[in-house]
Amino acid sequence: MYIKNLTLQNYRNYEKASFSFSNGINILTGDNAQGKTNCAEAIFYLCTGYSPRATRDKQVIKYGSDSATISGVANSSYGDVKIDIKFSDKKNKEILVNGVPIKKIGELMGNLNSVFFNPEELKLIKESPEDRRRFMDISLSQMSKRYFYALQKYRKIIEQRNDLLKNPDKEVVYETLPLWDAQLSEYAEIIIKERLDFIKMLKPFASNAHSFITGGNESLEISLESGYIEDEYNVKDCLLRALTERVEKDIILGYTSVGPHRDDIKIKISGEDVRIYGSQGQQRTSALSLKLAELEIFKNRFNEYPVLILDDALSELDQKRRSRLIDRIKNIQTIITCTELTSELKTIENAKHFIIENGEIISEQ
Numbered sequence: 001m002y003i004k005n006l007t008l009q010n011y012r013n014y015e016k017a018s019f020s021f022s023n024g025i026n027i028l029t030g031d032n033a034q035g036k037t038n039c040a041e042a043i044f045y046l047c048t049g050y051s052p053r054a055t056r057d058k059q060v061i062k063y064g065s066d067s068a069t070i071s072g073v074a075n076s077s078y079g080d081v082k083i084d085i086k087f088s089d090k091k092n093k094e095i096l097v098n099g100v101p102i103k104k105i106g107e108l109m110g111n112l113n114s115v116f117f118n119p120e121e122l123k124l125i126k127e128s129p130e131d132r133r134r135f136m137d138i139s140l141s142q143m144s145k146r147y148f149y150a151l152q153k154y155r156k157i158i159e160q161r162n163d164l165l166k167n168p169d170k171e172v173v174y175e176t177l178p179l180w181d182a183q184l185s186e187y188a189e190i191i192i193k194e195r196l197d198f199i200k201m202l203k204p205f206a207s208n209a210h211s212f213i214t215g216g217n218e219s220l221e222i223s224l225e226s227g228y229i230e231d232e233y234n235v236k237d238c239l240l241r242a243l244t245e246r247v248e249k250d251i252i253l254g255y256t257s258v259g260p261h262r263d264d265i266k267i268k269i270s271g272e273d274v275r276i277y278g279s280q281g282q283q284r285t286s287a288l289s290l291k292l293a294e295l296e297i298f299k300n301r302f303n304e305y306p307v308l309i310l311d312d313a314l315s316e317l318d319q320k321r322r323s324r325l326i327d328r329i330k331n332i333q334t335i336i337t338c339t340e341l342t343s344e345l346k347t348i349e350n351a352k353h354f355i356i357e358n359g360e361i362i363s364e365q
C-alpha cells in the first residue's frame with residue numbers, strides 16, 4: 001500500500017503544493033519550521049481522519065484563509081482510492097472517498113494505512129498509560145472497524161457510567177449499574193480480545209526489530225497489563241467481576257477505575273522495565289521497535305505494508321542504528337523528514353528527495 005500523490009491547499013504553511021511520491025523511500029529535507037512535519041501530518045490525516053499532533057482540525061487552515069484541503073491518491077491491492085479532506089472555519093471537516101462524502105470516520109479507515117513515528121513518540125515509552133493505549137487504539141482502529149466502533153461505544157458508556165457513579169441517590173446507582181455493565185462488558189470484550197491478539201503478535205516482531213536495530217545486544221519484551229484479566233478465554237466475566245468488586249471504591253472516586261480504558265503495555269529490556277530503568281537511547285529504540293513491529297502486523301493482516309512516516313526520527317539514532325533501520329525499511333514506502341541529507345540517505349537507491357522551503361517544494365528529484 002502506498003500514497004501516490006498528495007496535494008495541499010491552504011493547509012498550514014502551504015498555499016498550494018503537490019507531491020508525487022515514489023513507492024519506495026521519500027526524503028523531505030529543509031530547515032526548521034519549513035513545512036516538513038506539516039506534510040507528514042497531512043498524510044496521517046488521509047489515513048485516519050485525525051492529526052497525529054494534539055491539534056484541532058481548524059488549526060490546520062492557513063492563517064488568513066477560511067478553508068483548507070488535503071487530497072491524495074492511495075494505491076493498494078484493491079486499486080486506487082482518492083481521498084479528500086476539506087476543512088472549513090465554519091463547519092466540521094468533510095471527508096470524501098472517491099468523491100463520495102463519508103458519514104463515519106470508520107469508512108475512511110483502511111483505505112490508506114500508516115505507521116507514524118516522530119521524537120514525540122518517545123511518550124509511548126516514557127509517559128502515561130494513555131499514550132500506550134493510544135498506540136494500540138490507532139493501530140487497531142486502522143486494522144479493524146469492529147474495534148473502532150466498539151471503542152467509540154465503550155467510551156460513551158464509560159462516560160455515562162461515571163455520571164451515574166456520581167449520582168447522590170445510591171439506590172438508583174446500584175439498580176442501574178448492572179444494566180450499564182452488561183452493555184459495557186460486551187464492547188469491552190471486543191476491545192480486550194483484539195488488544196490481547198495485537199500484543200501477542202507484536203511481541204515477537206518487536207523483539208526481532210529491537211535486536212536487529214541494536215545489533216543483537218538487547219532483548220525487548222512486551223505484555224498487556226490489565227490487573228483484571230485472569231482468564232484470557234473469559235475476559236467478560238473477569239471484567240464484570242472486577243467492576244463489581246470495585247463498585248464502592250468507584251462510587252467514592254466518581255469514576256470507573258478498571259477496564260480497557262485503564263489498560264497498559266508493559267515494556268521490558270532484558271527483564272527491566274524500560275520506562276523506569278531504560279536510558280533515553282533505549283527508550284527511543286524501544287519506541288521505534290514497537291512501530292516497526294506494528295508494520296509487520298499490518299503486513300500480516302493485509303498482505304501489504306502500510307506507509308511508514310518517520311518524522312525527524314533519524315537524527316535521534318546513532319549512525320549504525322540509522323543504517324540498519326534504512327536497510328530494514330527499503331521495501332516499504334517511507335516518508336522521511338529530516339534537516340539534512342546524511343550519508344546513509346544519499347546512498348539509498350531510487351529514493352526521491354524533496355527540498356521544502358517556506359511551504360513550497362523548491363526541488364524534487
Ligand SMILES: Nc1ncnc2c1ncn2[C@@H]1O[C@H](COP(=O)(O)OP(=O)(O)O)[C@@H](O)[C@H]1O
Pocket residue numbers: 011012013014030031032033034035036037038039059060061062063
Ligand atoms: N495554520 C497555519 N497557517 C500557516 N502556517 C502554519 C499553520 N500552522 C503551522 N504553521 C507554520 O508551519 C511551520 C512549521 O512547519 P513544520 O512542518 O512543523 O516544520 P518542520 O519543517 O520543522 O517540520 C511554522 O512556521 C508554523 O508557523
Ligand SMILES: [Mg+2]
Pocket residue numbers: 033036037038312337
Ligand atoms: Mg518537523
